[in-house]
Amino acid sequence: MVGPLPNPNDLIEALRLKAEQLGLELFGITQPTAPPHVATFEMWVEQGHHAQMGYMATERNRYLRAHPEAIMPEARALLVVGMRYPNPQTIPPPPSPYPLGRIASYAWGKDYHNIIPELLKKLLKELETWLSTPVVARIYSDTGPILERDFAQKAGLGWIGKNTCLIHPRKGSYFLLGEAFVNVSLPPTPPFVTDHCGSCRRCIEACPTQCILPDRTLDAGRCISYLTIENKGPIPRDLRSSVGNWVFGCDICQMVCPWNVRFASSEGSPAFAIRPDIAFPNLINELTLTPTDFKARYGDTPIARARRRGYLRNVAVALGNAGDPESASHLGLVLKNEPEPLIRAHAAWALGRIKTRSACEHLSEAYKHEPDPNVLTEVKNALEEIA
Numbered sequence: 001m002v003g004p005l006p007n008p009n010d011l012i013e014a015l016r017l018k019a020e021q022l023g024l025e026l027f028g029i030t031q032p033t034a035p036p037h038v039a040t041f042e043m044w045v046e047q048g049h050h051a052q053m054g055y056m057a058t059e060r061n062r063y064l065r066a067h068p069e070a071i072m073p074e075a076r077a078l079l080v081v082g083m084r085y086p087n088p089q090t091i092p093p094p095p096s097p098y099p100l101g102r103i104a105s106y107a108w109g110k111d112y113h114n115i116i117p118e119l120l121k122k123l124l125k126e127l128e129t130w131l132s133t134p135v136v137a138r139i140y141s142d143t144g145p146i147l148e149r150d151f152a153q154k155a156g157l158g159w160i161g162k163n164t165c166l167i168h169p170r171k172g173s174y175f176l177l178g179e180a181f182v183n184v185s186l187p188p189t190p191p192f193v194t195d196h197c198g199s200c201r202r203c204i205e206a207c208p209t210q211c212i213l214p215d216r217t218l219d220a221g222r223c224i225s226y227l228t229i230e231n232k233g234p235i236p237r238d239l240r241s242s243v244g245n246w247v248f249g250c251d252i253c254q255m256v257c258p259w260n261v262r263f264a265s266s267e268g269s270p271a272f273a274i275r276p277d278i279a280f281p282n283l284i285n286e287l288t289l290t291p292t293d294f295k296a297r298y299g300d301t302p303i304a305r306a307r308r309r310g311y312l313r314n315v316a317v318a319l320g321n322a323g324d325p326e327s328a329s330h331l332g333l334v335l336k337n338e339p340e341p342l343i344r345a346h347a348a349w350a351l352g353r354i355k356t357r358s359a360c361e362h363l364s365e366a367y368k369h370e371p372d373p374n375v376l377t378e379v380k381n382a383l384e385e386i387a
């Protein structure tokens with residue numbers, strides 16, 4: 001363990017500056033002990049609001065979230081950083097004769113799960129040089145059993161809004177978080193204690209699935225972000241129309257937030273390497289992505305997490321919501337030729353929404369030949385919807 005330092009406040013300022021130079025605009029330090037809202041998390045799990053994210057509810061996960069000191073017993077401080085991603089309103093939807101999907105802007109660049117830990121390692125290298133001693137660290141960025149937002153609030157990075165996001169009072173909420181437990185004693189930066197939501201309810205009112213709960217948590221199983229990313233099975237029928245054209249994630253409760261409307265800058269961190277072509281995919285083109293195409297286009301982005309089967313399921317739902325008659329023949333080909341039943345099932349649902357003669361013909365054909373019972377149920381439901 002590295003003992004108390006001669007000039008800890010100077011060191012903190014030097015770390016803050018270096019973090020900013022690296023593209024980690026938000027920086028703070030807190031104690032590596034339980035953050036204030038462990039009980040909120042426990043209640044959330046008890047109520048089943050984690051849906052099918054079973055990893056959130058394991059005994060080990062719950063224990064470590066409540067006892068971060070067990071993650072790294074020699075830790076003496078926790079560094080918390082925030083990396084900015086682009087304001088989703090920066091790129092308007094391009095004019096297009098074809099229906100377009102929409103991708104949450106945190107996924108427009110390279111995968112932050114890889115970028116933030118690399119930047120934190122560089123920051124710690126600098127710390128080692130300043131201290132002239134090796135620093136032992138444990139690094140996370142959405143990669144481990146810790147309450148990242150709670151720690152960020154405790155380290156002074158911002159407050160937790162009613163939409164459950166961490167919001168900085170002059171920079172908004174388009175930030176991804178990362179943390180490093182370190183064996184160096186550093187004084188904590190002051191927590192962020194004020195709540196700037198006031199009587200505002202814009203996020204609650206704008207959420208298409210009404211999944212924002214009064215205790216600053218979500219009924220995650222209804223959140224579009226969950227439905228399009230974490231959910232590995234079908235999207236529940238009653239929620240499909242609310243998903244709109246979101247094919248990966250959702251930004252609505254942040255886009256309406258006045259703190260983003262006022263303060264969010266257009267650019268992400270330079271480290272993020274934004275790809276504007278990802279923002280509004282042409283849905284009909286996306287339907288034809290082979291596994292190789294999917295990997296080549298999205299392999300180094302967060303979109304890879306949905307895998308091709310989850311992503312094309314979302315594309316089919318978005319096409320159903322767009323209701324463009326031109327897409328019936330493309331969905332018909334998917335229903336006929338796509339090997340993955342999950343995708344065929346959602347293509348059938350989409351054809352049921354399009355309701356043209358061509359949609360009906362594709363469904364009737366599938367009714368005769370479809371081997372998978374779940375897909376067949378979707379085909380029958382879609383035909384009933386058209387009748």
Ligand code: B12
Nearest residue numbers: 037040104142148150160165166176177216225226249250
């Ligand atoms: C599971 C998960 C999800 C789930 C559930 C989200 C949720 N709100 O619970 C789903 C898939 C829906 C999701 C969606 C998104 N996620 Co997510 N997700 C996570 C993950 C892995 C765990 C979150 C968790 O524990 N949820 C359970 C709830 C109970 O905990 P919590 O949200 O952290 O909330 C705590 C505080 O709010 C606090 N609290 C409660 N009441 C109060 C009151 C006050 C006054 C205060 C101060 C605090 C407080 O208590 C809670 C427990 O500590 C974290 C990474 C991590 N390890 O923390 C990323 C994380 C939260 N996600 C992130 C992002 C970017 C997103 C999306 C924006 C992606 C997108 N565009 O689609 C959306 C946002 C949706 C939303 N409004 O939350 C970022 C958030 C950054 C930020 N600025 O807040 C994180 C931190 C990942 C990262 N490393 O950057 N996510």
Ligand code: SF4
Nearest residue numbers: 207223224250252253
């Ligand atoms: S991400 Fe979308 S669906 Fe989820 S809480 Fe926010 S607005 Fe609602």
Ligand code: SF4
Nearest residue numbers: 161162197200203257
């Ligand atoms: S939209 Fe309003 S209520 Fe929701 S997080 Fe932003 S300020 Fe808070």
